[in-house]
Amino acid sequence: MIDLRSDTVTKPTPGMRRAMAEAEVGDDVYGEDPAITALEERVADLFGHEAALFVPSGTMGNQIGMRLVCEPGQEVLCDADAHVVTYEMGAAAAVFGISTRTVVSSGGLLDAGALIDQVRPRGDWHLTATAAVAVENTHNRGGGRVQPLAELERLFAWSRDAGVAVHLDGARIWNASVAAGTDLATYGRLADTASVCLSKGLGAPVGSVLVASAERIAAARLWRKRLGGGMRQAGVLAAAGLYALDHHFARLAEDHEHARLLAKRLGVDPATVETNMVVVDDVPAPAVAEAAKARGVLVSQVSPRRIRLVTHLDVDRAAVDRAGDVLADLLDR
Numbered sequence: 264m265i266d267l268r269s270d271t272v273t274k275p276t277p278g279m280r281r282a283m284a285e286a287e288v289g290d291d292v293y294g295e296d297p298a299i300t301a302l303e304e305r306v307a308d309l310f311g312h313e314a315a316l317f318v319p320s321g322t323m324g325n326q327i328g329m330r331l332v333c334e335p336g337q338e339v340l341c342d343a344d345a346h347v348v349t350y351e352m353g354a355a356a357a358v359f360g361i362s363t364r365t366v367v368s369s370g371g372l373l374d375a376g377a378l379i380d381q382v383r384p385r386g387d388w389h390l391t392a393t394a395a396v397a398v399e400n401t402h403n404r405g406g407g408r409v410q411p412l413a414e415l416e417r418l419f420a421w422s423r424d425a426g427v428a429v430h431l432d433g434a435r436i437w438n439a440s441v442a443a444g445t446d447l448a449t450y451g452r453l454a455d456t457a458s459v460c461l462s463k464g465l466g467a468p469v470g471s472v473l474v475a476s477a478e479r480i481a482a483a484r485l486w487r488k489r490l491g492g493g494m495r496q497a498g499v500l501a502a503a504g505l506y507a508l509d510h511h512f513a514r515l516a517e518d519h520e521h522a523r524l525l526a527k528r529l530g531v532d533p534a535t536v537e538t539n540m541v542v543v544d545d546v547p548a549p550a551v552a553e554a555a556k557a558r559g560v561l562v563s564q565v566s567p568r569r570i571r572l573v574t575h576l577d578v579d580r581a582a583v584d585r586a587g588d589v590l591a592d593l594l595d596r
């Protein structure tokens with residue numbers, strides 16, 4: 264099977280498994296796991312923040328990250344297609360009592376002005392106050408779009424004066440950094456809290472890292488424990504993340520090139536492919552997914568008329584070419 268459903272499907276490489284097996288571990292609830300500590304310190308430094316916390320998923324990283332900057336009964340404002348309100352099972356409301364309100368964007372593109380226009384102030388007895396804005400970079404349902412740095416800078420600058428926090432869903436911030444040539448600390452500086460995934464294109468089996476101030480990460484550690492996320496010898500997972508940072512970050516450019524090759528093969532404008540995702544619209548998604556599976560290719564159905572193809576570490580050039588041929592044949596491209 265050529266699995267293009269997501270970059271979440273990557274499996275640890277032999278080198279990563281060796282690093283996992285050799286990891287020095289301890290009880291992380293006591294703060295004694297050396298690999299976890301090393302990973303948290305390294306990721307905090309990469310993003311220019313004081314501290315970081317390893318969490319088992321991007322969903323937990325996002326949800327705790329938003330809770331750090333938004334009290335129950337206040338709201339987080341975000342894009343209508345953001346992962347935090349689309350795919351996280353309503354956790355903001357269900358777990359944290361946070362209200363979310365959305366603004367429709369053009370293909371996931373961050374429009375700072377449109378969000379700013381919707382923000383509601385604290386202190387008005389009629390209004391649910393907007394405590395934070397959540398941005399997503401790259402944007403998943405936007406087809407892996409990289410957010411324009413100018414928009415991120417505009418939103419953050421405004422948010423300092425407005426007393427509104429910014430949470431970054433940076434599940435694929437690595438892809439944005441490689442595609443845009445923007446360093447991670449620049450992105451980190453434009454968010455109060457950020458959740459970044461090791462388990463997507465970087466190819467680690469499990470885990471994300473939440474970065475923020477030391478005070479906020481201390482609070483995040485408490486929330487994680489409350490949710491049952493306190494981990495013991497999790498250094499075997501942290502070692503995978505450290506290995507991924509060393510060996511799988513720069514190569515993301517290869518996934519981006521593979522996505523562009525797929526786009527060309529399927530008659531999708533390669534200019535619309537900014538990172539490792541290709542979306543194909545106006546197709547009968549269930550039928551295409553089923554027919555493709557029968558021919559050894561797995562794709563995601565984003566909507567009844569849209570499929571998503573995600574390139575990643577476990578799909579090489581030969582597999583990309585073969586998948587492109589199968590899908591081009593199915594789609595008469």
Ligand SMILES: Cc1ncc(COP(=O)(O)O)c(CN[C@H](C(=O)O)[C@H](C)O)c1O
Pocket residue numbers: 268269270271319320321322323325346347350399401402403432434435460462471
């Ligand atoms: C932008 C963004 N933020 C957060 C997450 C959540 O990460 P996990 O909770 O799955 O680790 C994802 C996962 N995305 C997954 C995928 O793309 O296949 C599915 C849709 O959940 C994501 O795309």
